[in-house]
Amino acid sequence: MTDMPGHILLTGGAGFIGSHTYVALCEAGHEVTILDNFQNAQRDVPARLSRLTGRDTPVLDIDISDAAAVRAAFRAHDFDAVVHFAALKSVPDSEANPVEYYRINCSGLVNITHAMRETGVNAMVFSSSAAVYGAARHMPLTEDTPTAPTSTYGATKLFGEDFLARIARAHPDFRTGILRYFNPVGAHGSGLIGEDPSQVPGNLVPVIARVARGEIAQLTIFGDDYPTPDGTCIRDYIHVLDLAQGHVLSLDALLNRGESHLVNLGTGRGSSVLEVLGAYGDVLGRELPHRIVGRRPGDPPVSYAETARARDVLGFEARYGLREMCASNWAFFNR
Numbered sequence: 001m002t003d004m005p006g007h008i009l010l011t012g013g014a015g016f017i018g019s020h021t022y023v024a025l026c027e028a029g030h031e032v033t034i035l036d037n038f039q040n041a042q043r044d045v046p047a048r049l050s051r052l053t054g055r056d057t058p059v060l061d062i063d064i065s066d067a068a069a070v071r072a073a074f075r076a077h078d079f080d081a082v083v084h085f086a087a088l089k090s091v092p093d094s095e096a097n098p099v100e101y102y103r104i105n106c107s108g109l110v111n112i113t114h115a116m117r118e119t120g121v122n123a124m125v126f127s128s129s130a131a132v133y134g135a136a137r138h139m140p141l142t143e144d145t146p147t148a149p150t151s152t153y154g155a156t157k158l159f160g161e162d163f164l165a166r167i168a169r170a171h172p173d174f175r176t177g178i179l180r181y182f183n184p185v186g187a188h189g190s191g192l193i194g195e196d197p198s199q200v201p202g203n204l205v206p207v208i209a210r211v212a213r214g215e216i217a218q219l220t221i222f223g224d225d226y227p228t229p230d231g232t233c234i235r236d237y238i239h240v241l242d243l244a245q246g247h248v249l250s251l252d253a254l255l256n257r258g259e260s261h262l263v264n265l266g267t268g269r270g271s272s273v274l275e276v277l278g279a280y281g282d283v284l285g286r287e288l289p290h291r292i293v294g295r296r297p298g299d300p301p302v303s304y305a306e307t308a309r310a311r312d313v314l315g316f317e318a319r320y321g322l323r324e325m326c327a328s329n330w331a332f333f334n335r
């Protein structure tokens with residue numbers, strides 16, 4: 001139980017990270033309302049969350065780009081804080097549709113913060129991404145590593161960070177927790193929620209899950225000539241349950257200690273593509289097939305987090321390893 005539970009608005013709360021955070025916030029004693037338009041989430045997620053938590057899941061079926069509906073929602077409720085997940089998140093899509101990415105990720109954020117200011121809601125946890133670092137060369141990535149997003153997606157996240165910093169500067173009562181996620185993987189132990197398997201995946205672990213099920217013949221590995229021990233790219237994969245806990249700690253800092261913060265949420269450990277494939281194969285007890293092709297444009301060779309600030313400021317420490325991430329992904333995907 002957190003010291004001071006509040007009524008939290010969770011935008012994008014039916015999505016992958018949002019739904020896991022919903023459960024963690026309920027367990028911490030908060031009252032939580034989801035706002036989602038279900039564009040990128042299954043309609044039955046709230047029902048599954050109700051099964052998991054043993055209580056009704058309040059949902060506002062609203063699009064964050066609908067400013068009037070957002071304002072009406074804030075006037076009708078008494079929120080203490082917002083956890084803002086609702087956004088578009090595909091890097092290749094963001095290159096093809098920049099206007100749509102700015103409309104949702106930037107205008108949507110403006111709509112939410114406008115309604116917050118209007119109704120005196122002064123705390124926001126914001127979903128940012130390691131994508132704001134772009135192709136930084138020095139590892140690990142610290143929060144002081146210069147930001148230089150290479151993708152439009154990353155640029156919209158950096159816009160959000162900068163915008164929130166400006167609000168906080170103008171209004172000292174406005175507190176923000178900026179969380180830069182590394183690569184989220186895994187699912188809740190119940191197998192009831194996880195990363196929506198109905199979507200055509202581009203991210204590594206959802207693709208491996210499809211190889212495991214025989215829906216794809218083999219994993220296509222994008223490059224084995226990187227300057228890494230096995231030649232494949234290295235990323236900082238973090239269990240979605242650890243990420244969810246990071247949001248509980250972030251809200252705690254905002255609501256109970258009045259402390260704004262900007263932190264990486266990663267494990268601080270890098271794993272190569274071949275290591276992830278191997279870990280998934282270990283869970284299944286068989287080797288999964290792969291083939292090597294050329295590099296994917298825009299992929300940084302190595303990316304992992306410096307985690308000291310999240311530990312010092314929030315008391316955050318990732319508890320799960322690659323095996324748990326792969327095993328829970330498989331359990332959800334195969335349920």
Ligand code: UD1
Pocket residue numbers: 091092129130131153182183184202203204205207219220221222223233234235273296298299
């Ligand atoms: C991607 C996004 C990042 C976003 C994150 C969310 C890009 C460039 N970056 O990160 O902004 O925050 O997802 O999860 O898209 N790989 C293969 N074969 C595959 C799929 C992936 O070899 O079929 C490799 C990639 O080359 C990469 C690693 O696996 O080295 C991880 O890829 P992915 O899961 O797409 O994540 P990122 O690219 O790190």
